[in-house]
Amino acid sequence: MSDTDPVDDPTPTEALREAAAxxxxxxxxxxxxxxxxxxxxxxxxxxxxxxxxxxxxxxxxHRDHVDNWLFWHQHAPQAGAEWAFLRWVExxxxxxxxxxxxxxxxxxxxxxxxxLAVTVRVSGDGRRRYGLRxxxxxxxxxxxxxxxxxxxxxxxxxxxxxxxxxxxxxxxxTLAHGWAFVDLAPDAxxxxxxxxxxxxxxxxxxxxxxxxxxxxxxxxxxxxxxxxGIVQTWDRGEGHDHVNWVAEACCADSQCLKRREWGYDxxxxxxxxxxxxxxxxxxxxxxxxATARTWTRLESExxxxxxxxxxxxxxxxxxxxxxxxxxxxxDEIRDGDTSDGANRxxxxxxxxxxxxxxxxxxxxxxxxxxxxx
Amino acid sequence: xxxxxxLVAHGSHLNPQSSAPAQDHADTIRAVGAFDEVREAYWKExxxxxxxxxxxxxxxxxxVPLFIxxxxxxxxxxxxxxxxxxxxxxxxxxxxxxxxxxxxxxDVDKTVHYCGPVGTHDAMTDVIVRRAETVTGDPEVGSGVxxxxxxxxxxxxxNSAKAIEYHAGRVRERGRFAEVRALFMDEEPEVDDVxxxxxxxxxxxxxxxxxxxxxxxxxxxxxxxLTDDGGEGYAVPARVDGHDIWYAGAIGTExxxxxxxxxxxxxxxxxxxxxxxxxxxxxxxIADGD
Numbered sequence: 001m002s003d004t005d006p007v008d009d010p011t012p013t014e015a016l017r018e019a020a021a022x023x024x025x026x027x028x029x030x031x032x033x034x035x036x037x038x039x040x041x042x043x044x045x046x047x048x049x050x051x052x053x054x055x056x057x058x059x060x061x062h063r064d065h066v067d068n069w070l071f072w073h074q075h076a077p078q079a080g081a082e083w084a085f086l087r088w089v090e091x092x093x094x095x096x097x098x099x100x101x102x103x104x105x106x107x108x109x110x111x112x113x114x115x116l117a118v119t120v121r122v123s124g125d126g127r128r129r130y131g132l133r134x135x136x137x138x139x140x141x142x143x144x145x146x147x148x149x150x151x152x153x154x155x156x157x158x159x160x161x162x163x164x165x166x167x168x169x170x171x172x173x174t175l176a177h178g179w180a181f182v183d184l185a186p187d188a189x190x191x192x193x194x195x196x197x198x199x200x201x202x203x204x205x206x207x208x209x210x211x212x213x214x215x216x217x218x219x220x221x222x223x224x225x226x227x228x229g230i231v232q233t234w235d236r237g238e239g240h241d242h243v244n245w246v247a248e249a250c251c252a253d254s255q256c257l258k259r260r261e262w263g264y265d266x267x268x269x270x271x272x273x274x275x276x277x278x279x280x281x282x283x284x285x286x287x288x289x290a291t292a293r294t295w296t297r298l299e300s301e302x303x304x305x306x307x308x309x310x311x312x313x314x315x316x317x318x319x320x321x322x323x324x325x326x327x328x329x330x331d332e333i334r335d336g337d338t339s340d341g342a343n344r345x346x347x348x349x350x351x352x353x354x355x356x357x358x359x360x361x362x363x364x365x366x367x368x369x370x371x372x373x
Numbered sequence: 374x375x376x377x378x379x380l381v382a383h384g385s386h387l388n389p390q391s392s393a394p395a396q397d398h399a400d401t402i403r404a405v406g407a408f409d410e411v412r413e414a415y416w417k418e419x420x421x422x423x424x425x426x427x428x429x430x431x432x433x434x435x436x437v438p439l440f441i442x443x444x445x446x447x448x449x450x451x452x453x454x455x456x457x458x459x460x461x462x463x464x465x466x467x468x469x470x471x472x473x474x475x476x477x478x479x480d481v482d483k484t485v486h487y488c489g490p491v492g493t494h495d496a497m498t499d500v501i502v503r504r505a506e507t508v509t510g511d512p513e514v515g516s517g518v519x520x521x522x523x524x525x526x527x528x529x530x531x532n533s534a535k536a537i538e539y540h541a542g543r544v545r546e547r548g549r550f551a552e553v554r555a556l557f558m559d560e561e562p563e564v565d566d567v568x569x570x571x572x573x574x575x576x577x578x579x580x581x582x583x584x585x586x587x588x589x590x591x592x593x594x595x596x597x598x599l600t601d602d603g604g605e606g607y608a609v610p611a612r613v614d615g616h617d618i619w620y621a622g623a624i625g626t627e628x629x630x631x632x633x634x635x636x637x638x639x640x641x642x643x644x645x646x647x648x649x650x651x652x653x654x655x656x657x658x659i660a661d662g663d
Contacts, residue, residue: 079430152403155396155413159389168386170419194428198420202427213480215423225449282424286417290386 012066013056015074016040020055026072027097029065043096064101067126075127077187081205085193086186089118089130104128110138113278114197114257115175118189130189132181145180151188154181154195169287170197171257171277200258200279207261207280215283217243218265221292228289234296240264242299248272250288251281254327301369308362310354317341317350376643377410377431378402380634381422381451382439384415388586392418394625395439401631407645408435408638414455416446422454426481434485435638439625441492441524441581442536443471456480457487468532469493469539473641486641492581493536494640496633498543503629505550505577508609508621515549519573523564523580523593526557534560537581550577558593565596568614575610575617583625594620 016024016031020038024031030041038050040058042065047058059066076086087093090100090109101122103109108121108131117138119131132154137145148157161167161174181192194201206212217240221231234242243264251260252273258281260274274281284292310318320341324330333340340346356363380399385391395413403411414425426434436455438447443466452459456479464471471489478485491497505520506512522544524537534557541555551573556564567576578597582589594600599607599620610617624630639645 077430082430152400159392166387166389168418194420199424199428203424206427223453225453226445285419286421287386290417 012063012070013059015070016059016066017052017055019073024069026069027065027092029062029069029097044098065097068097068101071128075186077190080209081202082187082190084205084208085190085201086120090120090128113193113200114171115173116193116196118193120189128186130181130184130186132184132189132192134175134177134179137177137180142180142182145178148179148181149183151181151184151192152195154192158196169256169285171200172255173253173257197257197279203282204279212261212280212282214261216262216265216268217246217284220262220284220289224289228293231289231292231296234292234299240268240270242295244271246284246288246292246295247274249326250291251275253277256281306364308364310362313341314350314354317346321347374433375409375431376433376435377412377429378408378634378638378643379425379429379434379436380411380413380439381425381436381455382413382415382583383446384418385584385586386417388584391584391586394584394623394630397626397628398439398631398634401628402635405646407635408643416450416454422451423456426455426478426483426485429481429483432483433643434483435488435641435643436485437488437634437637438490439583439634440490441533441583442530443468443490443493443532444530447471447490452476452487455485455487457485459487464489468535486638486643488637488641490536491630491633491637492583493539494633494637495543496636497581497624498540500624500627500629500633501540501544501579501581502547502549504579504621504624504627505619507627508577508579508619509575514577515551517551517573517575519552519554519571519576520544520550521554521556521564521567521570521576521578523556523558523578525582525588526560528560540581558588558596563596564593567597567618568616571616574615575619577619577621579621579624582623585623585626589623 010018017038020031020033028043030039032039036049038052038055039048040046040050040055040062042062045062047054050058072083072087076083089111090104092100095103100109104120104122108119110117110119112135115135117133117135120128121131123129133140133145157176157179158170159167160176162176167174175196181189184192190201203212218235221235224231247260247270250256251258253275256275257277258275258279259277261280262283263269324333324342330342333343335344337343338346354362360366380395382392382395392413392415395415399411399413402408409431410429412420412425412429414420414422416422420428436451438451440446443464448461457476458479459474459476463474466489471493473489474487476485476487477483501520501522505514509518522537522541525533526537527533534555537557538555541553544550545553552571554562554570556562556567556570558564562570564578567578580589580593594607597618597620598613599611599618607620610619635645
């Protein structure tokens, strides 16, 4: 396991002497062994021809370099994606070992992963320990937060938002506040991150390695069967405006923190922005397919002409109401703010004035809507 | 070689309880250390089936569907979404006897041992009996008591009913309950008429559903007349037509289900150690030799 009991570990000197036979070259630390003895070098200094006993002295002088090497080769999870993610968290590609350790001992190093703040520090025994919070809670006192140490609890915390409403989409920007994972081992913090945002680490890593396997809209809907098979009929060879609208509705950063990488098909990117998320979306998700099933039914209808008499303000008010629902703004509108077209009293007045007893706008019957069936 | 368990469940966009059994049983199995990794994947939640295998480090993955019967999901959806080149004939099943098929997914370099659903495993019979014990609070329940094993049922797939009838038959053979019947929500014989199928005063009703949701908490209680309004809950026992109905709720939430999952993986060759039964179990004999 990656977080082994310290008493089972070789000393840093023992580990380094053993590794020297094959050579060490990691984050600026270089160690080799030949007939002249051991050679230990860091960017700031080098020592050659050391006896086995003298290696101990060099290790003590450059302890951060040696601890860093030991951590990444003995304590960090060795799976490629998890290793790369933890390296990214502490900016190992950008900061030198002395720069990193100064900050790891001080406030720690942090990264944002969706709405998560991942923080790493070095503890008294030289081990890295990780913390995880909502980015909005990053500066709160831990006493104000409910603390967790079991990373698998993240799977349950992701299920509801601050209002207790179910979140079927993990990467919706509605992560609940008020919790903190503390003192996590390196493998545990990855499990917690994956508990909040499943499979994001694996796909982020694939993307960095140039091997993200994107599945585009057309291919995804083409393999659907059962109640979702009908979505195939929505691709009618008449362009991909409908997919642009789906992506604008479901995949904008205001709705999902994944960065959409899929398009209509391999040669046809969508015309709407994929978002700025740190981790990619490699395929239309089950939420997108389920909503597309609804739209497939609705969009099978033909347009027809209705005539309504509206004042200019009434037309604008209907547009304001649609915007308010689409932007999730309804709960913010104050009862007393009747200047807002989506104010409840304003909407009730419009309904009282314009709907007939059957709920028809301006008394005009609908006829033939897919939602009637 | 490292081994992982991937527990596959339906999940829901609407019901947060849908994934609770998968999560709970995964935690139980993780706690007994039977696998190097224990992960979940869902049709409607995350990680999706499409992204699941890449979250696993192990090179041997035992995929156990947390589904009740063989059918559309176990034969088509799950293998397709996991990118397994699977055909239902690979299981050589009579409808309730799927065990395992060993396959290579196309997106990761791993070996997948694709197991039959938990619902058709023989050990499920013990979970049904355990459920009857827990809902009545009587570890000896059976004498003079009727047991209704309830399934969804669908005319589109005969295997759906087979799984229910299979376990009802196995419980009946034990001779523990005065009467045992398989009843269904969407086909005959229907659970609506439960009291007509039993002479015993006490009837234990165990629905073979994975998670509690609309079907188990509103539909079936209302169909049986336990409540006028499904949203108001129901009494246990509830008095209906001169019978006491002991309605157990979805069997998938029973802690002993974790053992069925382990049995499925062990049957497929997983080295789960000697920890079956798990801590979830205390009295029952699992898969009692038959």
